[in-house]
Amino acid sequence: MQKTLIFFGLLASLVLTEQAHGAELKSSPSECWKAWSRCTPGTSWGTGWLWQSCQDRCNCQQAETGKCESVPNTCPEVFEGSTIQQCHCYGTHGLPYNPINGEGVFTVNTFLCGPQARGRVRLSSKDPTSKLIIDPAYLDNDLDVAVLTESCRLCHEIIMKGRGTKDIIVGA
Incomplete structure (x- = not known):
């Protein structure tokens, strides 16, 4: 297999x-x-x-x-x-x-360039034209979860306390 x-x-x-x-x-x-x-x-x-x-x-x-x-x-x-x-x-x-009303918006994305989790790709049947079963196993690794959590925390800190945004971003 x-x-x-x-x-x-x-x-x-x-x-x-x-x-x-x-x-x-x-x-x-x-x-x-x-x-x-x-x-x-x-x-x-x-x-x-x-x-x-x-x-x-x-x-x-x-x-x-x-x-x-x-x-x-x-x-x-x-x-x-x-x-x-x-x-x-x-x-x-x-x-x-x-x-x-002319206000600015921005988006912050965090992602892993080298995740530790490994997913699986399986055949759903013997028919080669059938759809694959893909399990990317996102967030199955504790280190990946910790890195993403810290990345989100850092992004939040930069937005809320950064020199260019701390006085204009409200909430969160």
Whole structure:
């Protein structure tokens, strides 16, 4: 069973890599093919994730428009180069796309570049076209939970006590 999973994992990696490179070759400069988007329904966490253009991703999120922007690469262990392309969606139907009365908004994200937890990918049946059972095992490792907890605490401290935000952020 383990050999089957390893082989299937390698095959899936090759297929995704081929699809990604094919998409990058066909895309125009205004499209961002490195954006993942869950626009299709799925029964498990990993099913339904597809490579899409930035505009397709924003349409899926019901945003009016989107563009691919170059941003600093803060995780060189995952992505190569000093910058990466990131899809930004914009619209007028709600935050964060359109701040209220000209006020500013910002988003703080925390994530693990090197999680200790290891998930599992299993076959759901002998049928090779059936959906996979994907268990990412997020937060199964105590160290991962501790690191994320500390990251959230640090973000909160920076927002509430930071020189640029301590007098204008209320609550939380």
